[in-house]
Amino acid sequence: MSSPTPLDTLIELAREARDKAGQMLANERRNQAQLATQLQTLNRYRLEYAGRLQQLLHTGIDPATLHNYQQFLGSLDASIARAHQAVNQQHQRVTAGQQHWQQQQQRLSSYTTLTRRRADEHERRAQRNERRQSDEMTTNAQARRTGQGFTEQGS
Known part of the structure; x- marks a missing residue:
């Protein structure tokens, strides 16, 4: 070899960079899924809590308990807003990671294409040389046969 x-x-360096970019993208996607799950959990919890408050409003609730529920729902809303922001930021990181991976893949593809072209050119040259040698051998063989014919006729 x-x-x-x-x-x-x-x-090899491009392949390693592409693989590293792929691993980073996979991590970003995992983080995105976790953040989306957390956001869903917060939304579900808010719906449940708001439902409990609705039930209490129908049955009767004292002002202190109502205030506590409203405060808690406010803090849940703030948490949901932060979670939305985190999901959006993570989506941007995933998009950037995808673009980075694609760039690394294109770079690797460019190098492998160049290698393939060089190998093809080397193969074409080898075939051309082989044909040239074969043509020379055929020409020499014909020349010997033709030369033998002249000596036999000249004798």
Whole structure:
């Protein structure tokens, strides 16, 4: 096996960068899923709590308990707003991660295409040389046959 060329080294580095970008993207997607789950949980909890407050309002509630429920619902709303913001920011990180991975993949593809083109060119040259040698052997063989014919006729 021949020693690695600088292009082989570039391909290996590009492959490692692409794989690392893929791992980072997978982590960002996992984080996005976790944040979305947390947001759903907060929304569900808020709905349940608001439902309890509605029931208490129908059956009767003292002002202190009403105030506590309203305060808690306010803090839940603030938490939901922060969770929405976190989900949106994470979505942006996932999008950036996807773009980064695609760039790394394109870079790797460019290098492998270049390698393939070089190998194809090398193969074409080898075939051309082989045809040239074959043509020379055929020409030499014909020349020998033709030369033998002249010596036999000249004798």
